[in-house]
Amino acid sequence: MELSKNYLPAATEEKWYQHWLHQKYFNSSIDDRPAYTVVIPPPNVTGVLHMGHTLNETVQDILVRKARVSGFNACWVPGSDHASIATESKVVQMLKEKGIDKSTLSREAFLEYAFEWKEKYGGIIYHQIAKLGCSVDWDRTTFTMDDHYYKAVIKVFVDLYNKGLIYRGARMINWDPAAKTALSDEEVEYKELQGKLYHLRYQLANDIEPLSGQYITIATQRPETIMGDTAICVNPSDERYAHLKGLFAIVPLINKKVPLIFDEYVDPTFGTGALKVTPAHDINDYNLGLKHQLEVVDTLNADGTLSAAAQIYVGEDRFAARKKIIIELNEKGYLLKEEEYTTRLGYSQRSGAVVEPRISTQWFVKMKEMAEPALKAVVDGDVKIHPGDKFLATYKYWLENVKDWCISRQLWWGQQIPAWYAPDGSLVVAETREEAFDQFKMQNVQCSIEEVIQDEDVLDTWFSSWLWPMEVFKGISNPEDNKEIEYYYPTSVLVTGQDIIFFWVARMIMAGMHYNHQKPFSDVYFTGMVRDKQGRKMSKSLGNSPDLLDLIDKYGADAVRFGIMISSPAGNDLLFDEASLEQGRNFNNKLWNALKLVKMWQGRTSTGIANESGNTSQINPNETSQFAIQWFQNRLNKARTDLESLYSQFRLSEGLKNIYSLIWDDFCSWYLEWVKPGFEQPIDNAVYEKTVFFFEELMQILHPFMPFITEEIYHLLAEQKDDLCVKQFTSIPAADSGIIEEGELLKQVITALRDARIKNQVKPKDVIQLHIQTQQPEVYKPIENILAKQVNANAIFYTNETIANTIVVAVEKDKFYIESELQIDTAALKAELLKDLEHQQNFREAVNKKLNNERFVLNAKPEVVDFERKKLSDAEARIKVLTESLSNF
RNA sequence: GGGAGCAUAGCUCAGUUGGUUUAGAGCAUCUGCCUUACAAGCAGAGGGUCCGCGGUUCGAACCCGUGUGCUCCCACCA
Numbered sequence: 001m002e003l004s005k006n007y008l009p010a011a012t013e014e015k016w017y018q019h020w021l022h023q024k025y026f027n028s029s030i031d032d033r034p035a036y037t038v039v040i041p042p043p044n045v046t047g048v049l050h051m052g053h054t055l056n057e058t059v060q061d062i063l064v065r066k067a068r069v070s071g072f073n074a075c076w077v078p079g080s081d082h083a084s085i086a087t088e089s090k091v092v093q094m095l096k097e098k099g100i101d102k103s104t105l106s107r108e109a110f111l112e113y114a115f116e117w118k119e120k121y122g123g124i125i126y127h128q129i130a131k132l133g134c135s136v137d138w139d140r141t142t143f144t145m146d147d148h149y150y151k152a153v154i155k156v157f158v159d160l161y162n163k164g165l166i167y168r169g170a171r172m173i174n175w176d177p178a179a180k181t182a183l184s185d186e187e188v189e190y191k192e193l194q195g196k197l198y199h200l201r202y203q204l205a206n207d208i209e210p211l212s213g214q215y216i217t218i219a220t221q222r223p224e225t226i227m228g229d230t231a232i233c234v235n236p237s238d239e240r241y242a243h244l245k246g247l248f249a250i251v252p253l254i255n256k257k258v259p260l261i262f263d264e265y266v267d268p269t270f271g272t273g274a275l276k277v278t279p280a281h282d283i284n285d286y287n288l289g290l291k292h293q294l295e296v297v298d299t300l301n302a303d304g305t306l307s308a309a310a311q312i313y314v315g316e317d318r319f320a321a322r323k324k325i326i327i328e329l330n331e332k333g334y335l336l337k338e339e340e341y342t343t344r345l346g347y348s349q350r351s352g353a354v355v356e357p358r359i360s361t362q363w364f365v366k367m368k369e370m371a372e373p374a375l376k377a378v379v380d381g382d383v384k385i386h387p388g389d390k391f392l393a394t395y396k397y398w399l400e401n402v403k404d405w406c407i408s409r410q411l412w413w414g415q416q417i418p419a420w421y422a423p424d425g426s427l428v429v430a431e432t433r434e435e436a437f438d439q440f441k442m443q444n445v446q447c448s449i450e451e452v453i454q455d456e457d458v459l460d461t462w463f464s465s466w467l468w469p470m471e472v473f474k475g476i477s478n479p480e481d482n483k484e485i486e487y488y489y490p491t492s493v494l495v496t497g498q499d500i501i502f503f504w505v506a507r508m509i510m511a512g513m514h515y516n517h518q519k520p521f522s523d524v525y526f527t528g529m530v531r532d533k534q535g536r537k538m539s540k541s542l543g544n545s546p547d548l549l550d551l552i553d554k555y556g557a558d559a560v561r562f563g564i565m566i567s568s569p570a571g572n573d574l575l576f577d578e579a580s581l582e583q584g585r586n587f588n589n590k591l592w593n594a595l596k597l598v599k600m601w602q603g604r605t606s607t608g609i610a611n612e613s614g615n616t617s618q619i620n621p622n623e624t625s626q627f628a629i630q631w632f633q634n635r636l637n638k639a640r641t642d643l644e645s646l647y648s649q650f651r652l653s654e655g656l657k658n659i660y661s662l663i664w665d666d667f668c669s670w671y672l673e674w675v676k677p678g679f680e681q682p683i684d685n686a687v688y689e690k691t692v693f694f695f696e697e698l699m700q701i702l703h704p705f706m707p708f709i710t711e712e713i714y715h716l717l718a719e720q721k722d723d724l725c726v727k728q729f730t731s732i733p734a735a736d737s738g739i740i741e742e743g744e745l746l747k748q749v750i751t752a753l754r755d756a757r758i759k760n761q762v763k764p765k766d767v768i769q770l771h772i773q774t775q776q777p778e779v780y781k782p783i784e785n786i787l788a789k790q791v792n793a794n795a796i797f798y799t800n801e802t803i804a805n806t807i808v809v810a811v812e813k814d815k816f817y818i819e820s821e822l823q824i825d826t827a828a829l830k831a832e833l834l835k836d837l838e839h840q841q842n843f844r845e846a847v848n849k850k851l852n853n854e855r856f857v858l859n860a861k862p863e864v865v866d867f868e869r870k871k872l873s874d875a876e877a878r879i880k881v882l883t884e885s886l887s888n889f
Numbered sequence: 890g891g892g893a894g895c896a897u898a899g900c901u902c903a904g905u906u907g908g909u910u911u912a913g914a915g916c917a918u919c920u921g922c923c924u925u926a927c928a929a930g931c932a933g934a935g936g937g938u939c940c941g942c943g944g945u946u947c948g949a950a951c952c953c954g955u956g957u958g959c960u961c962c963c964a965c966c967a
Contacts (some may be wrong), residue, residue: 002904006929141962190965195967220967267966273965284966332917344965393893395964401963498961534902535960566915567901573960579916586929595925600926645905654903657914670925751933758933793922817939839911846911855947856908864908864948873911 003599003716006393008593009556011324013708017130024070025725026135028075030487037491038076039469040136040360041504042144044083046090046121049128049548050537051530051576052497055568058561059527060495061134062652067492069729077133077472079142082118084461085187085350089179091117091413106411114478128548133557133707135725142472144464145415152476153415153464154431156515161429165366166407168419168427171233171617172286173362173406174346177318178353179303182362184460185403186325188346188355198223198326198340199272200334202249205257216241216249216260217336219480221273221343224322226253227310228299231277236262238273240714247307252334253325254311261292282359296359304356308471314817318356343704349883361416367837372508373513383509383519384541386650391501391526398502403509407460414458415564421455422447437860465509469494469520476515491521498526512777525650528573530564535575558706559584565656567704578583587660588709594668595713597676598691606682624785625687628674630736635666640734643701656705661848667882670747674786691718700724749811753818756809759832762820767792771806771817772800808833808885813877830889837882844875855860 018028028035038060043053060076068074092102103109103666122143123149129136136780142149157360160166160702174183178270201215233248234241241260248257252330258277265288266275267455279289280298301308304318313321323544329335346355377383378395385391410418419429422438422445437449470476475485486669490512496505505524530538538545551560562584639662646655675691695717699710703724752769762768770793772780777798780787784796799817802808807818807824810833851868 003926153917203910222915222967265966270966272967277967282967289920343967373910373944390894397892397963418932501962529961573901577901577916580901583916586927589927593930595926597926649905651905657903662916668927669931676926755933758921760923764924764932844925850908850948853947857947859947860908867909 003592003596007556007586007588007709009114009558009708010553012712013131013133013557016708016711017133020725022721023137023723023724023725024078025138026137028073030483031073033073033541034069035488036064036072036074037144038064038074038489038493038495039472040076041500041674042079042081042142042465043117043125043495045125045143046083046087048124049132051548051564052546054132054548054560055132055527055530055564055574056495057129057498058260058564059131059525060493061132061561061702061707062257062565063493063525065135065707065725066441066647068725069703069727070699071728073135075140076134077142078129078134078136078138079140079144079340079468079472080122080127081461081465082143082145082414084411084458085176085179085183086410087114087118087412088411089351090467097494102846110412111879113295130657131549131552131557132561139541142469143553144296144461146305148474148477149464149467149471149571149594150415151431152467152471152474153459156219156476156511157418157459158414158429160365166363166429167366168361168363169651170359170361171364171406172283172357172359174348175302175356175358175360176348176351176353177300177302177356178351179289179411180302182360182406183350183355184406184462185350189344189349190345192342195221195341195343195345197221197271197339198329199250199336199339200226201336202276202334204244204253204260205248205250207248210250211247213691215764216274217272218274219339221277221341222278223325224277224306224309224313224318224323225281225299226251226276226325227306228255228278228280228297228313229257229258229276230279230294230297231258231261231292232539233261233263233266233268233277234273235264235268235274237264238266238268240268252329252332260803261294263288263291264544275492280359284527285800286357286359289566298359300358307633354440362406363459365405365463367402367404367510368438370510370514371506371677377509377513377519383521383524385524386526391498391741395501395506399506402795404620405460405464408455408457409460411458412645414461415464417459419455421453422450425702430768446674462503462507465504466511467515469508469512470516475721477870478517484515490519493523493525494521495525495527497529499529503527523650529634530567530574532574533575533577535573536578546576547651551578555581555585556588556708558709562587562706563815564655565653566660568653570833572653584706587664588669588706590624591709591713593695594663594672595716597672598688598695598717601677601683601688601691601741603684605685606689624782625675626682627782628671629687629690631739631746632666632671634735634737634739636734637667637741638737638740640701640732640887641735642750644732652705659698659702659705663702667694667698670743672800673790700727701727742779742783745779745812746786747814750787750790750810751815752811754817756807756818756832757791759828760807760818760822760825762807762818762822764792766820767794769793769795769819771803771819771882772814773799773801773816773817776814781788802884802888804888808888810836810881811880812874813881815881826889830886833882833886837879837886840875840879840882842873844879847875849871 014205020131028439040060043058045048064074064076095102095115097840117800157166177529197219199217199219201217204211204214204216227250244260250257265284266273277285277288277294279294280302281285297309299307300318301307305315306313306318306321308314313324318747326335347353348355352490375396378392379387385395390768404462411782419427421427422440424445426443426445428436428439430439432771433449433452436452440447440452462816467476469491470485470489473484473488474482494505508520512518532538532544536544543712563581566580566583570599639658642658643655675687696714699714703710770788770789771789774780789797803817804820806819806822807829809816809818847868851872857865
């Protein structure tokens, strides 16, 4: 079969993915093996995979594929998240483009559109996950709004309510005036910008009348909220204002009289030291209001326009009203000055609107008692975080200072809150309308079942995702006699971004500890954030986030996986650069070309010693290959052992680097060159088979990282009865470090001789004779042929004395003389040797200094001292060799 | 304001409880090669005050202190 010049990924990837699916390799069902379970962090159903997902999915696939071939029953559950706010705002946008206003639709009609949208776009992410080669069990695909999942969420709400862990309350929350919904603290993003601080004067009054000519000046960024003022506050220790006790201030424009209050909260050094208190529109003012029992006047509507309570500019948008109010305040002499001021404003992560602090009735989860077991699980090491030291402190701090979780959202897309209201306003919480009605009856509330009204709001998306590791196995909706949850839970490892440690990771641990009395996963692997080359966060608005499918088209999925993994140690941010994908593609070609070489040998094998290389030849060429084979076998064993250890530490990029270098350098550059027969010469059959075997083993260890090309090459190398995808790793024989060291020596000699050839202008084609002066010729005998071939020598001799008119090279304790027809540049050669000698002498000095230090010899471990002595004697031997060589000049 | 982390070659990073031949890799750079697997390649090479200062130690890239610079998280002062 003719192999293409370069590796062509597209068709290969499609072919193998279909084959794996067809063989049901990714499907998991309960059996006797231990389970290795991973649940995918469900991406937003309407989203596309960005580079962050690509990294996450690749990491998970590597771990899952590795587990699958290491005796585990690997189960990777895919799925997606309904992402209430993000999806709803996309659907609203889509409807708007069609000329449909959401407010004209019934809830049912809107949800129909939303599900249609989900069907249409929800498949995109699954397609991308498949393209990347992810070995997920597609039969287990779960969506957070699936029937059983929906029921589970409702069930948990009712259960927590009955346990007193969910309550309804009026609270200051973050309000998104564009999406008209409450946001959790985590959904608010703060941005710094240049604002203005307006100094306004309020006339003072006693309880009867205004005090003419007496004012107090406050500073505010939000003059449009003055109509909501219900007090002016100063610090009790502030002497400037001490005399104002018992007085009132008159709010400009609306002439409302509000009391002056005193509280430590006010910073006398900020602004004027006097603060207007607007409990309805500022979280701190709200708290002050609670403390001093102030009236709450909400001057804004849900959409951010001024409400009737504002009295003026009613119905105008808050920002438009601000401009007009500033003008009016100025005209009427209330505005004393404007000051430039840098402030931080909260923006909705979803809609981008400026968030408005607002009082409203919302549902909350009490976090304190749920947090305790979740904290303990991590602190005790039951759940291990990687990299640990980096995130443990953050996790602890958040859980120790956790605040109640606002879980209601004023949306339609999501699980509707199972709270029911009777016409008289009484409230019950129940899974169904019928149950709610029964409860009302028991409470003697008079109503018909049709009159029962369900809460309009839906639940926060995270209130469904926190059940993910359990409910994908129906552990919540069907907890009794559920073999699946017993077998697959707790899951093995969770791979996710560090940015959702609170949103999701902590809450999953809480839910898991609460409902299963078990951790949801044993290990958490945090990937870093993917940034662009300049270190900027990848984002749509910057346009610096490449399209995954384009990248796969351009480089192939294996190259994308390689590129994203090669430079992403756990928890560290990763600067994404297409150059690393190029490196991945080049690596594919390297593998492909090695395959072409080995395939050339197929059918050109011979047995025994027929291989007549002709040059040096007291040595059996087969014996030479024996060295190469033994060396590589041990090198491979060593690498595999190292790799296992890296896997157990989740140091995957390190592992990939090791395999890359093992294949490119040790296998291709050294081993294949060593066993390569001469031009049009046959290769020994045993050597050929061993080479194929090594190649297969290399493909096997690389397979979790680059599944497609490895499976392809594995099958092209030989007729195979199995597939790499499920071929089990064998146990690793111990590596013989002696032969590995011998190989290192050989490499070192070859490199030194090649270097000497180049420095002395010996052309690659010029043939040389090599003379070796050594105490241990037996070391070189078995590798003579390799050495000769690699340095283009046609003969190797052993000598006990200096050879004149040659290039001298010293390696370790041995000397090598390169004899060629060329004129030797003795001056350059001498300089080279002198440089080496100086280096060695300096080195000897350093070691000597150490050994002459009595305290070192006394205190250091004996093996360290011994090692220093060996270093010294080695250095001295080399100095002797160099000095001898130099004496010939 | 509170907390965490990082600083090693031009760039991105390894360096596993302080000693392992006076610091390693990939990419980039330079030199020479179209050598019958591979120019998306081969063979070589150069390149570092391990951020500054101080300390602990026989010995520090590694431990401690301190300064500087960067990053992230939390809290959100009108």
